[in-house]
Amino acid sequence: MTDKFIAEPSPVDFWRSLRYFNLYRLALASLFVFLVGTFGTSLPLGARNWTVFFVASLVYAAVVTLSFIPLRLRWPRFDWQLASQVGGDIVGLSVLSHASGGIQSNIGLLLLVSLAAAGMISRGKITLLFAALASIAALLEHSYDVLYDDAVVAQYVQVGLLCVSYFAVAWLAHTLAKYAVDSQQLAQRRGHDLASLSEANSLVMRDMQDGVLVVDEQGVIMQMNPSAARMLRSSAVSGSSLAENFPLLFGQYALWKRTGTASRDTLQLDVGVQARLRFVAVERDAAHGAVIFLEDMQRVRAEAQQIKLAALGRLTASIAHEVRNPLSAISYATELMQEEQGDAKQQRLLQIVLDNTQRINRIVQDVMQLNRRDRAQPEVFELDAMLHTFVEEFNLAERLEPGVVTLVGVREAEVSFDRGHLRQVLWNLCRNALRYGRKLPGSLALTMSAVEGRVRLDVQDDGPGISAEYQGRLFEPFFTTAADGTGLGLYIAKELCEANGALLEYHGGGRRVGARFRIMFAESPDNSGEHEHVE
Secondary structure, rough: OOOOOOOOOOOOHHHHHHHHHHHHHHHHHHHHHHHHHHHHHHHHOOOOHHHHHHHHHHHHHHHHHOOHHHHHHOOEEEEEEEHHHHHHHHHHHHHHHHHOOOOHHHHHHHHHHHHHHHHHHHHOHHHHHHHHHHHHHEEEHHHHHHHHHOHHHHHHHHHHHHHHHHHHHHHHHHHHHHHHHHHHHHHHHHHHHHHHHHHHHHHHHHOOOOEEEOOOOOEEEEEEHHHHHHHHHHOOOOOOOOHHHHHHHHHHHHHHHHOOEEEEOOOOOOOOOEEEEEEEEEEEEEEEOEEEEEEHHHHHHHHHHHHHHHHHOOOOOOHHHHHHHHHHHHHHHHHHHHHHOOOOOHHHHHHHHHHHHHHHHHHHHHHHHHHHHHHHOEEEEEEEHHHHHHHHHHHHHHHHOOOOEEOOOOOEEEEEEEEHHHHHHHHHHHHHHHHHOOOOOEEEEEEEEEOOOOEEEEEEOOOOOOOOHHOOOOOOOOOOOOOOOOOOOOHHHHHHHHHHOEEOOOOOOOOOOOOOEEEEEEOOOOHHHOOOOOO
């Protein structure tokens, strides 16, 4: 607070304090009226002039009662109301003191309470002005008594001490009020910093890829981030028990509390997710709880694989350019040798050479296409029109009978994708489906649907499907179950999808036999409304 009156509208607590102060004044005035009206002249109150004391008490009580009206209306402003109330106390108590015998009545001491309250409420040096006014009133009252009522001049010492006490209490109240204001501001800053820190902590926990659980010493969950809920397949509310919700994890936590180490660094959770555990005590020991970190090992391995593949991609891309030239020369020389007449054994050997050079050439082309994922140029187009064109081209290229490839649930929807990339992904998926399918009408189905504003495309065949032991390795590079496969087709398809903000996943055959691959496109503003789920 400044040394000036409060110019701006005062906070609610200022008005509340002023109301309490006014209640004290009303109680004091009512007490004077009650004592004088009940006991009359038997009390030292009004010893010099009982009538003046009684009338002044009534007027003082009435003025205090009426002051509740502007206090409720909060008009005029706070500083004026405080000044009027303290000024009323100075005038009223000075008159009551004079009617009771002046400085000897000790009624002037009651002004110390008013000055202290004013200092605490106003929180400024304006209290010193009130102390000066009270001192002037005390000196004037005693001077009047000396001049007209034969008061003792020596009592000026008592009056002076009373005035000094006015200033002392006013200064003390001002100092305490300033300290209270500084403490309040410091508490508000600390509260704001604490709220900001808590918000930052929540944002960090929410965006962390690792699972984080905060538990107390009893194993009660205090906080849990979305990654932990995803890994544990459950979102426990704050205050729930770790032992009831995740008993396997609680066992490791209890062991860590006793021994300081867990029995296993990695834990196979109940839902089959492997996570690396790390316990960190909230303080120096586990007496006040701990923070449990769950690191998804699948994500760690995937990141390590991406780093290795990135380095491998740069290396193989440079090697591929060097391999293509001699490979073309070998292929061309083999074709020339085939044109010459030779025995069957020689022709068969030449054909083996030619087949393997073509296979190596496909591997080189696939490796070189890995670099295309960083050059995606997404564009918005209608998926159904593109699918119709693709099916016609695919039927002609693979010489399929009409009806083998079917479009199911196709409807108008726009997606954002690089056309060339999507064509390459579909070509790879459909060729794999055709290779293992029965090539009958409806054997290969392309099903488009929309869920929660995102378009998805399923590629379904009627083949034997993919065994469970191979499903986890489908998108690994160079993994293949075909004798003549390169093992890069699905890996490149997944990389191209991710480069365009889409996801490629294997979902099994569903209601039908065979395999089903799903492309989940990025959300498009045109598809953000309600859509029917089509299977």
